[in-house]
Amino acid sequence: MNEILTVDNLEKVYPNGTRALNDVSFKVNKGEFLVVIGLSGSGKSTLLRCINRLHDPTAGSIRFNGSEVTELKGSPLRSLRAKIGMIFQHFNLVPRKTVMTNVLTGTLSRTGTIASIFGIFSQEDKKRAKELIDLVGLTGKEQQRADNLSGGQQQRVAIARALMQNPEILLADEPVASLDPSTSHSVMNYLKKVQEELGVTVICNLHFLSLVREYGTRVIALKDGKLVFEGPPTDIDEQWFQTIYGEDAVEVTIN
Amino acid sequence: MTEQTLENKAALSPNFASPTKFVKALILDTLIWAYICLASYKIVYTKLIIADRFASFSWSQPLTCLGLGFVLALVIFFTPLSVGKEMFLANKYDRDHKNPMKMPFAFVIYFTVFLTFISGIYVSQVSMREFFSEAGLLGAQRIFGALLAPNFAIIDQAVFAAVETIYMAFIATTIALPFAFTIGFFAARNLMSSSMWAFGVYNITRFFLNTTRSIEPLVWAIIFSVWVGIGPFAGMLALCLHSISSLAKLYSEQIENISEGPIEAMKATGASPIQVIWYGVVPQIVLPYLSFTIYRWDINVRMATIIGLVGGGGIGTMLMQYQGRAMWNEVGLLAIVIAAIVWVMDWSSSKIRAAIK
Numbered sequence: 001m002n003e004i005l006t007v008d009n010l011e012k013v014y015p016n017g018t019r020a021l022n023d024v025s026f027k028v029n030k031g032e033f034l035v036v037i038g039l040s041g042s043g044k045s046t047l048l049r050c051i052n053r054l055h056d057p058t059a060g061s062i063r064f065n066g067s068e069v070t071e072l073k074g075s076p077l078r079s080l081r082a083k084i085g086m087i088f089q090h091f092n093l094v095p096r097k098t099v100m101t102n103v104l105t106g107t108l109s110r111t112g113t114i115a116s117i118f119g120i121f122s123q124e125d126k127k128r129a130k131e132l133i134d135l136v137g138l139t140g141k142e143q144q145r146a147d148n149l150s151g152g153q154q155q156r157v158a159i160a161r162a163l164m165q166n167p168e169i170l171l172a173d174e175p176v177a178s179l180d181p182s183t184s185h186s187v188m189n190y191l192k193k194v195q196e197e198l199g200v201t202v203i204c205n206l207h208f209l210s211l212v213r214e215y216g217t218r219v220i221a222l223k224d225g226k227l228v229f230e231g232p233p234t235d236i237d238e239q240w241f242q243t244i245y246g247e248d249a250v251e252v253t254i255n
Numbered sequence: 256m257t258e259q260t261l262e263n264k265a266a267l268s269p270n271f272a273s274p275t276k277f278v279k280a281l282i283l284d285t286l287i288w289a290y291i292c293l294a295s296y297k298i299v300y301t302k303l304i305i306a307d308r309f310a311s312f313s314w315s316q317p318l319t320c321l322g323l324g325f326v327l328a329l330v331i332f333f334t335p336l337s338v339g340k341e342m343f344l345a346n347k348y349d350r351d352h353k354n355p356m357k358m359p360f361a362f363v364i365y366f367t368v369f370l371t372f373i374s375g376i377y378v379s380q381v382s383m384r385e386f387f388s389e390a391g392l393l394g395a396q397r398i399f400g401a402l403l404a405p406n407f408a409i410i411d412q413a414v415f416a417a418v419e420t421i422y423m424a425f426i427a428t429t430i431a432l433p434f435a436f437t438i439g440f441f442a443a444r445n446l447m448s449s450s451m452w453a454f455g456v457y458n459i460t461r462f463f464l465n466t467t468r469s470i471e472p473l474v475w476a477i478i479f480s481v482w483v484g485i486g487p488f489a490g491m492l493a494l495c496l497h498s499i500s501s502l503a504k505l506y507s508e509q510i511e512n513i514s515e516g517p518i519e520a521m522k523a524t525g526a527s528p529i530q531v532i533w534y535g536v537v538p539q540i541v542l543p544y545l546s547f548t549i550y551r552w553d554i555n556v557r558m559a560t561i562i563g564l565v566g567g568g569g570i571g572t573m574l575m576q577y578q579g580r581a582m583w584n585e586v587g588l589l590a591i592v593i594a595a596i597v598w599v600m601d602w603s604s605s606k607i608r609a610a611i612k
């Protein structure tokens with residue numbers, strides 16, 4: 001198949017000795033919506049941050065479009081990151097800056113350092129930013145301060161910022177964990193749209209199985225840093241659920 | 256129930272696992288008890304009991320007390336009175352479950368503070384008799400009388416000197432700004448702990464900041480006045496240097512408190528380190544920086560006045576000259592002008608800082 005990402009025997013040990021990932025291997029196909037599930041502390045965030053190298057893996061290999069990325073440094077590392085968008089649980093927008101500026105930060109890797117310090121972005125980039133702001137349904141809010149928007153709106157700004165990178169993969173670390181149920185669905189729908197209409201591969205950490213079933217095309221599950229499940233969302237039955245989340249877990253749904 | 260007792264046992268016996276902590280605790284205790292011995296002997300015994308006003312100094316006393324302190328510390332270490340044990344070896348259970356203000360070791364601290372207070376009164380020669388002596392009261396009356404009748408004839412000179420002081424402070428602050436801004440990043444632990452090399456730079460920067468800051472601007476002014484000659488320039492250099500290190504310290508602390516989120520997000524877009532700082536760090540710190548800087552200018556105006564006293568120019572120097580000639584009416588006017596500046600600076604800087612919050 002046309003794999004975009006291949007992870008082999010990935011291992012991450014933090015300096016304090018915590019083994020957050022332990023021999024994790026999986027493949028990601030172009031255009032799929034891969035969901036990562038697992039208990040809190042199972043290593044989901046660590047996994048995503050190893051993929052775009054915000055964290056350095058301790059051992060193992062990650063291949064992106066066939067080339068090894070675990071050893072990249074400096075400018076090649078930055079061009080790797082440019083091809084991988086990321087959105088976060090707490091949005092991580094730049095405070096005190098407008099929606100427009102926030103979205104434009106997605107172009108930093110291709111904007112010169114001096115130009116970006118003076119806030120000079122190319123006309124095409126500005127036009128594209130405008131289109132993406134429209135795409136995430138924030139038309140008219142371009143000049144508003146991003147940190148004054150509601151949570152759901154901020155997350156949509158973050159999606160637009162990530163799309164500004166023209167990413168091949170979008171990493172989403174619990175993108176809806178700090179949003180209410182209906183806003184969660186709206187944000188998830190935008191992610192789905194990004195995957196289906198723009199053809200961007202999405203790798204998304206989620207907590208709620210109902211969301212997983214609704215949006216994911218494939219699921220992997222981590223438990224104590226190990227990969228314990230891989231398959232379509234429909235395969236997660238009672239049995240698997242208890243393996244992943246523990247004996248006493250009860251499923252909660254979000255509607 | 257068993258868990259409870261286990262926890263309690265753990266709370267009672269200190270953790271001797273780490274020898275360095277043990278040594279630190281013992282050193283702290285030794286110093287505290289040596290101080291208690293020395294202060295009790297020098298002040299309470301020599302001054303209070305045998306009323307020796309000019310007690311002589313020799314190294315043998317402090318050294319004896321140090322030895323005595325060590326012996327006492329060794330004994331006390333095994334009692335709940337040990338402060339060092341509490342500071343370095345206590346376990347978390349104790350910290351969370353007991354009120355430290357009421358634990359036995361706290362009384363050692365109370366006693367030390369009390370002893371220091373008593374000693375302080377003797378060392379600063381607090382004397383009610385001198386405060387209320389006839390000659391003293393007469394002098395005070397003369398000065399206050401003159402101060403309350405300021406000589407307004409020199410007001411134009413005074414205002415001119417005050418303007419000089421304010422400008423000196425302003426220039427010192429502005430020149431210090433870009434330096435402090437840059438150095439602040441190098442002194443921020445969270446930005447500088449990525450590699451050994453960066454951490455080395457961090458430590459050197461911290462050392463530089465701590466040493467320059469620990470020397471008073473007044474002392475710097477004296478040093479610079481030998482270097483570039485007495486006058487406003489020396490004063491400005493002194494203020495400038497002190498402002499750089501104080502601002503850089505405040506700035507770096509601000510950087511250490513920012514949220515990692517935007518930094519992470521900027522890194523994830525593939526931004527270069529400078530872009531990460533510009534978009535991930537700077538927007539989080541501009542307002543606190545501005546506020547610190549305005550506050551610094553305010554402080555600098557006051558310091559510039561003081562520095563003027565040692566010849567740094569401006570209104571301080573003028574004050575010194577009139578005071579030297581015992582022209583108290585003129586001094587009175589200068590005091591009013593200085594009070595007015597300080598009040599205006601204080602008020603406007605707090606207003607500006609409140610407005611940009």
Ligand SMILES: Nc1ncnc2c1ncn2[C@@H]1O[C@H](COP(=O)(O)OP(=O)(O)OP(=O)(O)O)[C@@H](O)[C@H]1O
Binds near residue numbers: 042
């Ligand atoms: N910077 C770090 N230093 C040390 N240990 C860490 C660090 N970050 C995470 N860990 C540890 O690594 C393990 C995995 O953490 P991770 O954040 O990847 O889990 P997660 O699945 O994302 O959890 P959550 O659902 O709570 O976000 C945890 O045990 C965590 O305590």
Ligand SMILES: [Mg+2]
Binds near residue numbers: 044046173
């Ligand atoms: Mg996480």
